[in-house]
Amino acid sequence: MYKIAVLPGDGIGPEIIPQAIKVLKAITKKYGVRFEFQEGLVGGAAIDAYGTALPEETLKLCQESQAILLGAVGGPKWDSLPPPQRPETAALLALRKGLGLYANIRPAYLFPALADSSPLKKEVVEGTDLLILRELTGGLYFGEKKRERTATGEVAWDTLIYTSEEIERILRLGFELARERRRKLTSVDKANVLITSRLWRETAEKLAQEYPDVELEHMYVDNCAMQLIRRPRQFDVLVMENTFGDILSDLASVLSGSIGMLPSASIGGKTALYEPVHGSAPDIAGQKKANPLATILSAALMLRISFKMEQAARDIENAVNRVLEQGYRTLDILSEGTTLVNTEEMGDLVRQAVEEG
Numbered sequence: 246m247y248k249i250a251v252l253p254g255d256g257i258g259p260e261i262i263p264q265a266i267k268v269l270k271a272i273t274k275k276y277g278v279r280f281e282f283q284e285g286l287v288g289g290a291a292i293d294a295y296g297t298a299l300p301e302e303t304l305k306l307c308q309e310s311q312a313i314l315l316g317a318v319g320g321p322k323w324d325s326l327p328p329p330q331r332p333e334t335a336a337l338l339a340l341r342k343g344l345g346l347y348a349n350i351r352p353a354y355l356f357p358a359l360a361d362s363s364p365l366k367k368e369v370v371e372g373t374d375l376l377i378l379r380e381l382t383g384g385l386y387f388g389e390k391k392r393e394r395t396a397t398g399e400v401a402w403d404t405l406i407y408t409s410e411e412i413e414r415i416l417r418l419g420f421e422l423a424r425e426r427r428r429k430l431t432s433v434d435k436a437n438v439l440i441t442s443r444l445w446r447e448t449a450e451k452l453a454q455e456y457p458d459v460e461l462e463h464m465y466v467d468n469c470a471m472q473l474i475r476r477p478r479q480f481d482v483l484v485m486e487n488t489f490g491d492i493l494s495d496l497a498s499v500l501s502g503s504i505g506m507l508p509s510a511s512i513g514g515k516t517a518l519y520e521p522v523h524g525s526a527p528d529i530a531g532q533k534k535a536n537p538l539a540t541i542l543s544a545a546l547m548l549r550i551s552f553k554m555e556q557a558a559r560d561i562e563n564a565v566n567r568v569l570e571q572g573y574r575t576l577d578i579l580s581e582g583t584t585l586v587n588t589e590e591m592g593d594l595v596r597q598a599v600e601e602g
């Protein structure tokens with residue numbers, strides 16, 4: 246039996262999470278495993294109830310669970326709070342850091358049926374199958390930050406800082422992941438300007454000696470942004486600093502049709518966190534428009550990575566593929582000749598496809 250902490254969070258979080266739970270329940274029946282789902286409050290929802298974005302109770306629940314499934318946190322209601330109290334910092338970044346989840350795996354794959362859903366040309370996005378590996382507990386996000394008055398105004402700074410150990414462990418995982426895929430690793434940096442990037446690049450070169458079977462290339466982050474939408478098929482695994490990974494993964498989501506399609510896994514600690522790459526989407530919250538597939542695919546990653554249930558993970562991915570092949574779409578991926586469904590209907594369709602598959 247596996248204990249799963251379920252943290253719906255804010256905005257569309259409470260709409261998409263139940264869809265993934267449905268699908269996981271179908272898996273329990275099919276494979277005779279048991280999942281114990283325990284819900285916790287996080288983010289703005291927790292601020293409203295307890296005055297803090299990550300209540301002690303929720304943290305304890307996460308620490309005691311084998312895996313965590315999170316919707317999203319944040320929204321306009323809490324945007325004016327001082328930065329350390331905001332849902333993003335006090336809940337999400339605190340969870341990632343506190344649980345030691347230094348590696349964020351964000352696969353961007355185009356389901357063939359969605360070739361017409363991307364605003365990019367079909368010829369460009371077809372065949373996209375890449376994986377962004379984002380360093381998650383260091384870099385610009387976690388260096389010293391401060392804001393102070395000066396004689397004439399104010400000054401503020403954020404610091405990008407990395408130890409060679411932090412760089413090495415994320416790069417090593419990059420090489421390992423590339424080994425399981427098409428054996429190409431693109432190390433993304435800004436070594437023409439940043440000194441942390443030079444340490445990053447040298448560390449990559451050194452590690453490459455241990456992985457002669459993996460092709461290592463270095464690419465500047467600005468060029469990488471351009472290459473990703475110009476010729477995405479050139480990429481297999483890309484590894485990068487925290488902020489670079491945040492930005493490039495949203496960009497890569499366009500290759501998969503929509504940000505509503507991109508799952509993620511954050512690993513490296515005793516437990517692991519699974520969440521869609523997108524946020525709480527306040528602009529569509531409460532309207533049944535949200536695409537739950539990123540969350541459902543995150544649940545598949547949970548089965549694969551945390552529970553070593555490869556076949557069950559594939560069952561979910563195949564079920565998503567079949568539902569898309571049958572022409573069902575949420576609004577964000579709707580194209581000519583396809584059938585519009587809402588969040589819940591999409592969840593039901595995938596659950597049914599898992600049961601029948």
Ligand SMILES: NC(=O)c1ccc[n+]([C@@H]2O[C@H](COP(=O)([O-])OP(=O)(O)OC[C@H]3O[C@@H](n4cnc5c(N)ncnc54)[C@H](O)[C@@H]3O)[C@@H](O)[C@H]2O)c1
Nearest residue numbers: 317318319320333504505523524525526528529535536577
């Ligand atoms: N992991 C997280 O919890 C997380 C991630 C990113 C942003 N956020 C927070 O979410 C809030 C909104 O941020 P944002 O608007 O910049 O980013 P967002 O990802 O929430 O939304 C960006 C755009 O994508 C659309 N979108 C996102 N997810 C979708 C889905 N599943 N289906 C269909 N459309 C979807 C939204 O409607 C919006 O137009 C902010 O408070 C931000 O800090 C949280």
Ligand SMILES: CC(C)[C@H](C(=O)O)[C@@H](O)C(=O)O
Nearest residue numbers: 319333334337338491522524
């Ligand atoms: C909400 C925010 C703190 C978060 C990040 O920047 O890491 C989000 O954008 C993400 O990509 O998971």
Ligand SMILES: [Mg+2]
Nearest residue numbers: 491492495522
């Ligand atoms: Mg982001």
